[in-house]
Amino acid sequence: MREHIDYIQAQHLPWEQADQLGFDVARMKLLSRDDETDALSCILSVPAGWTRAAGSLPFDEEIYVLDGALIVDGSNFLAHSYSFLPTGYQGNAFSSETGATLLYFRSEQMAQELASDAEKIRARLVRHIDLSEGQWDGDFDQFGLGSMKAGARMRVLRQDPVSGETTYITATIAFRRGEKAERHPIAQEFFMLAGELSGPLGTMQAGAYCIRPPMAKHAPYGSPTGALILFRGFGGRQETFWEEADPFTFYPTHQPILPDRLKPFSKLQAPQPRY
Incomplete structure (x- = not known):
């Protein structure tokens, strides 16, 4: 279970190395974490030239770019771009030519059947939303x-x-x-x-x-x-x-x-x- 936080200004949180997430040379500000499941929310800062190879992961990832530019599976994500990458999805290669800062959310480990169900992976995927495009159409x-x-x-x-x-x-x-x-x-x-x-x-x-x-x-x-x-x-x-x-x-x-x-x-x- 995660801690109750209401509220903290992230500007005052310390930066730490993000190698525990598998992100070499990146830094993070930990916002919250579930110590039982390893689900977490953080601000992630990646330097220019940073890359992560694609691969099937046992958890969901969500990203929201705050500044800079990130390339996700060949698509350019500028500030206010969003993606949800479900467990089992393999189009999750990351790189940044200039560096980027993003909100990064990781779920607890998901059931194995979700990771191997191609139809559910496609249904859950949100590949790329640019908030500067589209309409405020939520109900x-x-x-x-x-x-x-x-x-x-x-x-x-x-x-x-x-x-x-x-x-x-x-x-x-x-x-x-x-x-x-x-x-x-x-x-x-x-x-x-x-x-x-x-x-x-x-x-x-x-x-x-x-x-x-x-x-x-x-x-x-x-x-x-x-x-x-x-x-x-x-x-x-x-x-x-x-x-x-x-x-x-x-x-x-x-x-x-x-x-x-x-x-x-x-x-x-x-x-x-x-x-």
């Missing part, structure tokens, strides 16, 4: 988030036909504010790609990371600037249960929920003076 209602439609848009990146798990992006307009708290029956993590977001535990800025266990209460949220956020759920299909909450404020007290290993960074999370 908030299917996740029980219909109340967000007035001030936000959604882009669904994947809906797994086997597990029901979903990864999506939301973009909110400036000064949108929520009114109720939420709970989900699955674990959910998110990473702030841009903007600012205020909630009961403080004000998050670009680079903020959260991961919550099933049914953890959170929200309401609001943003004075607008926000771009990547959400990733695991453990099944996402639903949302709403309940009453304290009144929302754009100026919350800084009081994040952090495991002991991250508490030394807590005082660094509060927004710094702008002027």
